[in-house]
Amino acid sequence: MDFSEIKGVILDMDGVLWRGDYPLLDLPDFFSRLKSLGLQVVLATNNSTRSVPQYLEKLNGFEVVLGPENIVTSSMAAASYLSQKYPSGAPVYVIGEIGLKDTLREWGFYYSEAEKDVVAVVAGLDRNLNYHILTRGVQLIYHGAEFIGTNPDRTFPSPSGLTPGTGALLAFIQAATGRDPIVMGKPEPYLFQLSLQRMGLPSSQVLVVGDRLDTDILGAQRIGCKSVLVLSGVTTPQEIAVPNPAQPHSIVPDFILNNVEELPGLISNADEI
Template sequence: METLTEQAGNPADNVEKLRRVRAVLLDMDGVLYVGNRPLPGVQELLDYLDQTGRQWLCVTNNSSRTSQTFSEKLAGMNIQVPPQRILGSAEATANWLAEQARPGARVIMMGEASLRQALADKGFQLVDDPFQAEIAVASIFFGLTYEKLADMTLAIRNGARFVATNPDPTLPTERGQVPGTGSLIALLAQATDVEPEFVGKPYPGMFQQAMRKVGTQPEETLMVGDRYETDIVGAIRLGMPTVGVLTGVTTREQYETIEPKPDFILEGLPELLARFKEADA
């Protein structure tokens, strides 16, 4: 199936972009799987990237798991991805903060155990008292209570630096789209009159960490995602070639009205594998 961009542009240019790719960054929710359901062609694409000497890394705004537990989830779907090939927004946020804040800074957090572990691993002092916190880090939290929202609000209003793992308003599940980190962040921003500093996609911090891991420059690093406003927009801003897949959030109809468009708009990963094989032939 032709993509919207290829129909409007020069197919030869897109083939050449794929030929130059030395590394591929893949979003996870909506690209590798939806909920606990694996999407077609994942292992075949990863195997082909290995065979052709290309680096690859799974890069997700989902902060609810560690790299290890993401790897275990994928293994349960017969997709083999070692933990070192996964960068989640919890780890990315802790890495970013370690470069931004003083060692051992006092952090109050709203999030899952994965975020707590990532912050502790970087030496931050985790506190519960909102009036002791120097930094307030917020993310998805499935056990969220009003009291936790109140503590985060008090910390931020008391001057704590407000940092969020990602802006995704929804989280794709097998039941459909449910509230994501961005929706919770909007509540805190409304309650504090403070906008957070974001680390995850589309902001540069996560993309730059990912490219350091795979050792490539933007023009040779392909981003594959399903959510235009995070996966694709952030990559385009950095000069990366992009693939929008239709297995997740953004629909073909939405892509028809969006500018700038990804270099490729494909049904899913089997179609991307076919494009790589054509480019390499």
């Protein structure tokens, strides 16, 4: 592959850059090498609960200084999607945490529960979820509001064990309304499309790096980006070692690395060949 085409990278965070609070590589060195290769960088996450300042603070804790332009979340993809229909904002009903609520507000979307007003129900992980919150969302969708989900993840790891994710919450609303959500996060295209737009690059000039076949790599294939699977997260070498004849259309990354720290080498060495 001709890596001289590559002008930008979209990086997943958890399982690629860190696991929880532990960095998986020398992060300051990694980002300075990407910079010296002249690559644009976007960190793209399905997580809708954290705000951009929270991510920048986390990166700062690892001695990495990036700007808000380097972060794209599924909350931002939802706000961007909505602003194409309602450029000057609109009333929405939000099920979610601060990352989603703040982002929608910044883009001009304000909270409402009124049937006559609400144009969309935007649902993301909400650990303060209760029956009343869900019921209002269901009733608003019943009355015609659009149903938007931030991400499809059905579980996520937490210190207390595996924990229900946005996908479980969406399944509740789906069952009660009979309606499918428009989902913003990977493997759907919206999050990556916003990342490309942010860099001002076509998909042919961007590499997607992640640790999950069914979100990162599948999502990359869908928007036409080359993909790099790293084995530092949830995917084991065994899962990708042998093509599965029962799944002829299984998801295959363009490159596989043990750790994302090999990425600058891959790109610069290939340039020299």
